[in-house]
Amino acid sequence: MNVTVDVNGQERSADVEPRLLLVDFIRDHLRLTGTHIGCDTSSCGACTVLLDGEPVKSCTMLAVQAGGHELTTVEGLARGAELDPVQVGFHEEHGLQCGFCTPGMLLVSAALLERNPQPSEADIRWAISGNICRCTGYVNIVKAVQHAAGLRAARAAAPTEQVTAGAPGGAE
C-alpha cells in the first residue's frame, strides 16, 4: 500500500508492505542510513526519529503508521553546512565515541530543548533514559545537551549572529 510521509521537510512516497517497519522504510527505501538498528526488542533507542517533533522508536512502528505525519531523522537536523546546536554541543563536549547511538541522542536532545530550553542534569538523564549508549557513560552527553542549551539561549538573545562555534572537521 502507498505511504506518503514528510521526511525532513520533503514529501516522500512509496509502495510498501503493511508489515514494513518504519526503520527499514527509512534505511532501505529512503536510503537514510543515519537511523540505526541496535536490538530486536525495542529496548535500545538507536532507531529514534522524531514523529511530529516527538522522539519515538522507528523499529516499533510500521511505515504505514507514519503516513501523513512529519518525520525528522538525524539527516534533517543540520541546515546545510550549519549544524544544529545539539550537534555542536556533542562535538564540543565529546558526547560521542563510536557514533552509533548518536543520531538518536541528538534527536531526543533537540526535542527536549524545544520543550525545556534549560534542562537540569536530571531532566536530561530522564529524557535520554530510553537511549542506550555503551561508549560514553552518558556524562559527556549531559554536558553536550547543556552546551547546546547555552548555544540556543545565545542564539535567542542575538538572533542575527550565526552560531557555529567549533565546527567539527579540523583540529583546534
Add this chain to the structure above:
Amino acid sequence: MSVEARPHGGIGESIKRKEDARFLRGRGNYLDDVSLPGMLHMTILRSPHAHARIRSVDTSAASAAPGVVAVVTGELMAQHGLAWMPTLSGDTQAVLATDKVRFQGQEVAAVVAESRYAAEDAVGLVQVDYDVLPAVTSPQQARGPGAPLIRDEKEGQRDNHIYHWEAGDRAATDAAFAQADRVVSLATHYPRSHPAPLETCGIVADVDSVTGKATLYMTSQAPHAIRTVFAMVAGLPEHQIRVISPDIGGGFGNKVPVYPGYVVATAASLLIGRPVKWVEDRNENLISTGFARDFHMTGELALDAGGRMLALRAHLDSDNGAFFADAQPSKFKAGLFHIVTGSYDIPAAHVTADGYYTNKAPGGVAYRCSFRVTEASYLIERLVTNAAIELGIDQAELRLRNFIPPEAFPYRSATGWEYDSGDYPAAMHLALEKVGYQDLLREQAERRERGELMGIGLASFTEVVGAGPGKDFDILGLRMFDSAELRVHPTGKAVLKLGVKTQGQGHETTFAQIVASELGIPAADVEVQHGDTDNTPYGLGTYASRSTPTAGAATAVVSRKLREKARALAAHLLEASPDDLVWERGRFSVRGSPDRVKTIQELSLAAYTNLPDGMEAGLEGVTYYDPPNMTFPFGTYAVVVDVDRGTGVVKVRRVVAVDDCGVRINPMIVEGQIHGGLTEGFGIAFTELITFDQDGNCIGSNFMDYLLPTSWETPSFECHATVTPSPHHPFGAKGVGESATVGSPAAYVNAVIDALSPYGITNIDMPVTSDRVWAALRSRGVGE
C-alpha cells in the same frame, strides 16, 4: 617555548575529535549501511537446543519460498571443507553444524534471499530433526563423573577438559601460607556477561566471480589477522582477499573473533556469484558471539599479623563454552590472569587454571577485559577488602601498607611480570582526597548508628596491556607487533595508515596528535586511515588496550624516522651540518642562527623538489613496532553507595576515579574512555547477566533480559589523573581503554560489602541485584 603560539594539536591537548563530522550528520558508514549492486541477504537458522544430535535437515520448503536464492547447510559446507574452522585459540569450531549442535543458538543452516524480509520468512521453513541430549552447564558438571562428552568429534578428546595452566611458584607459596598468621579466602563466580556493542556483528561478502577477488566488509577489530585466517580457512589466496572494516559501532572485544556467519556469507557469495550481506540481530549477538568472563575463582591471601601480604593462591575454572575460541595470545590459556597479585608486593604466588567445555556459546575473552585482567583484578581487590574487614584494618590503609612502592619499579612480580612503572600511593591518596574519605567515614559511622546502610568501596588496580613483545605474544602464531605507515605529501599534509582499528576510541584524532608532536605537522593536516587491509600495513588490531602502546609507538617511531630524513633535507637546504640543527616541533633551525629555519612543510616540499645527491625522493616510512614489554596502567577508584534496607536497592552516590595511563595523548578522550568503562563496570556489577537453566536454555539473550544501564541508573563520575610515564614507550604512554572495566566492578561490589559488613555479610556475587542484597540482609535478620 615555540615562537609561534599556534597550537598544533599535539600530545597532551584535548583537541576536539576529527572524526565527529560524519557521525553527527548520520553519515557514518557502518556495516549495515553498505549496499552493493545485486546484494543478497542472509539469515541464519540456529539451534533451539543446547545439546542435540542432528538427525536430518530438510531445506526443500525453504528453498521454494519466495525470493530465496540458496539454502546453505552444514553438509554443503562440508563438501567444500568449510563445515569447521580454526579458532583463535587453536581449537576448531563448527561453522554450520553437521553431527551435533553444542549450544543453544549454534548455527545450523543459512537462507540467502533477495531481501531480509524474504530470508526471515524462509528461515522458519527449514526443518531440522533433533535428538536432544543432556546439557552440560557448568565447569563443575563438565568435569563430573558421567558428564556427556561435548566434543566427541575431536580426536583425542576424552572428556570436557580443555587446558590446565599454572604460573608462579607452588612451593614458595605453600611455604608462605604455612607461616601465615591469617589466611583470608574468597570463592566467587565472575559471571558470564556480554560486550553488547550497540552495533551487532555483520559482513558483506563480495566475491567477484570474474576477478576472483574477495572483498569482505566486516565488523572486525583485527582486519589483517582475519584476512590471514580467511586465507587459511577458505583457501582463498591472501592477496585476493580484501577485508574492509568500516565504521564500527562499538567493539569491546565482541568483534575480534571470526564468526561462522562471516564464513558462511563468504562461501555463499563465492558459490552464488553475488554479494551477500549478513547482519545478526541482537538475540544472535547475545546468544552466540563472544561472551565475556565466566570464571569460577577461589583466592586465598596469606598475611602476617601486621597485615603484610605474604602470598597469594588463586585457582580458576573457566567456562569456555562449546569451542575454545578465546581471542588471546596463544601462550596464555587463561589470558593474563596471573597479573592477579595486582598492585601489591606479594613475595609468593601460585595460580592454577583449568578450562572446560560446556554447552554454551564459545568465548570468554571480551568486554574490555585486557585478556582476563578484569577477572584477576576483581579477585584480588575483593580479597583485599575482605581481608581489611576481617583484620579490622581500614581498606585504604591495608592497601597502602602493601603497595609496590614507587622506588621498586621496574618490579618483577611473583608470577613473572615486569611492571614498567607505577606510583600507587599517589593515586590512592588523590582518590581519598577527592572523595573526602575521612568525612565519609564519619558520615558512615553516624548512619550506622541509625541503622542506615552506607558503604565505601575501594579498588586499586594494576593493568597489563599493550600486547605485546613478539617472543611471548602471538595470536595463532602472528606476533603481536603493530604498525604505522606515514607519508607526507609535497604540500606538507600527511596520511597515516595504521594496523589497528578504532571502534570509537578516536584514533583519527589521537594518532594525528602523535604525528603532530613528533613531526610538527598539525593534527588537522594528518589524515588517519584504518581498517582496509589493501591500504594499511599489517597489524593485529585494536583490543586489550593495545593500540597506543603498539601502533602509537610505531607512529612515534616512524614519525621520528621521517624527522631524521627531514633533518638531512634541512641540512641540505640550510647548507649546515645535520648535527648543527636544532629541532623544535615543526622546524629545524641552525644552532646559533635562529633565523635560518626550515619548516616541516618546506622540507616536505623539498623531498620532492630539491634533494641532495643520492637521496631518494619522498618523505614516508613504515614501522612495525615490537614492544619491549607490556605497559602497566593503574589507578584507584572509590565508590560510595546507599542501600535500601527494605528493598535491597543499591544507589551509587558517587564514583571517584583516579587513573594513571602514563602520558595522555588527549585527556578529553581518555576521560571519555573512563566514563564508558565505569558504566560498563556498573552494569557488570549490578545488572548484566547471561545465565542458563539446567537444559542449557540461555537467559539473557535479548535486551529485555540482558540489562544495560541507562542514563537514569548510571551515576555521574568524577575523574582525575596522575601521570607516571612508561619508561620504555616512545612517548611514555600506556593505554587506557580498559582500565575502568578492570578496576571498577570490585570498587562497586566492595562498596556494597562495606555497607553490609556490620551484619557479617562478606560476599555477594555479581550482579549484585536488589533481590540478592535483600536475601543477604534477611539472612541476618535485617529488613524494614
Add this chain to the structure above:
Amino acid sequence: MVPAAFDYRSPTSLAEALDLLREHGDEAKVVAGGQSLVPLLKLRFASPSLLVDIGRVPSLSGVTADGEWLRIGARTRHVDVERDESLDRLCPILREAAAQVSDPLVRNRGTLGGSLCHADPAGDWGAVMLALDARLVARSAAGERVIRAADFFQGPFTTALQPDEVLTEVRVPVAGRGQHASGVYLKLERKVGDFATVGVAVHVRLEGDRVATAGIGLAAVGPTNLPAGEAARALEGRQPTEEVIAEAARLAAGAAEPHDDLRGSADYKRDVVRVFVQRGLRRALAQAGPEGGQA
C-alpha cells in the same frame, strides 16, 4: 526479526473500526501506539492476519473531568497523562504512574488503553486502575458496556474484551464532597524500561480522620494485575495508624502470587509488596490530608 505478513486497515471512524472487528474479530488485532503489539509481531509471537489501526479514529484520546468521573480516552498516550498538570489536583497517582511506564520513547507512542488491553501481568496501568476501582468502557458494533477494573483482567494477556470490542474510555471515580483522596504508584524496576519487579498502587479516600475507601492494585506478582481486596478493606472505616498500615501491608503481601525468576524470589517480591504498601500508604495519606486532592 521482522513481522510475518498481514493486512492493514486504518479506519477513520469508530463505526468503521467496529465493523471491521465484527467481520474479522478472531483474526484481527487492534493497534494504537503499537508499543506492545509491534514487538510481539516482530518476534512472531503474534501473527494476526489483519491489523486494525485505530490511530485515525477521532475522539478517543484526551482527559476530561466530568463531575463524578475523570474520563480518559483509551488512546491517550502515556506522555499526555505524564504532562497533564491538572491531574496533580484531580488524581496524582495517574501522573506518577504514567511517568514510570517503560521509557520516554515508548511513552510518546504507547497508550493507556493499549496497555490495559494488552494486560501484561506486570503492567503498571492495570494496578493503578484496580486501586482506583476504575470503569472500562467497551464498544462493539452491537453497543457499549462498562466493565469494572476488578472484572477486566482475566488471565495473562487476557481481558474481558471480546474480539469485536474496542476499549474507548477509562473512567476514574472522583472524590465526593467532604472527601480527600490521593494515591501513589511505587514501582521497583531493575532499570528504566524494564517491566516492574513489583508494582504497587495504593489509593485512599479520607473522611475526617478515617479511611472511607481504599484500593490497592499490584503489578508483576501474579498471573494478572491483582487487587489486594482484603488489605484494602482492612483500612476502610479505620484510622490509619502505623499498626493498621502494617496490617494492610501484610495482607497485601499475602494476596500476591509471585514466582521465582531472574528479578527475584517469590519471597522477595512478596516482601517488597509489603514494604511498598506501607510506604505508599504513608505518602498517600499525607498527600490526601486535610488539604489533599480530589481523587
